[in-house]
Amino acid sequence: MVSMMRCPACKKNIPLETESCPQCGHLITDAERQKERKAKIGAGIGILVVFVLLAGMFVIGQYASSEAPLDIIVYPHSDSEQDYTKYSAQVERFLDQIGEHKRAADNAANKFMTSFQKVSEGYGDANTTYAFAKDAKAKAELAYHEISKASLPDLPVDLKRLLRSGCSELTTYYHIKSNAFEIVMDFLDTHRLSTLEKFKEKNEKAQAFWLRANAKLTSAKMKAGLIKDQ
Known part of the structure; x- marks a missing residue:
């Protein structure tokens, strides 16, 4: 074109x-x-920033407080009589293990977003923003691979199932986010406005997986007594 x-x-x-x-x-x-x-470029970035804020604001806003339960439906206890608190240390260690990769990916995404907002306001550097997008893509890919191969501890079946399912949703989230950052890089490189709708769709799709992942992992924490059921 x-x-x-x-x-x-x-x-x-x-x-x-x-x-x-x-x-x-x-x-x-x-x-x-x-x-x-x-x-x-300015017009395109303005549109893209709106898409980012609308599709990603909720997810990005939760990065700093991922330990707090979300005000969403969490998965109920399948057998309320069972006491899982004795597995809390194992669950916590596993979540800390995958949490390292989550934090690295989320911090890289935040750096990109901050830089991108500066560019949209006319005083940022496009090359720096591109570099942040590239790093965010790499960190998202790393989180996807590392969480995918993380070994689950020996836990009761339903508790392990929650963790496994939550991690599956989470890896899909990072896979989609990696693709979204690739689209951003394409936009910053070529300035093709046609990429913006693709980016919006990727972010909306990723957000759905993130919500489901957080709900399942939050339920696992509740079962293990790491956080109180509300």
């Missing part, structure tokens, strides 16, 4: 890389082309 710009003289839409306006003959300078590119 050919990038277009408005001729500074006659205001007609013309190809961005043309040497002169086919309509009025105005010679297009490099400065005029650069101004048009910046305007397109």
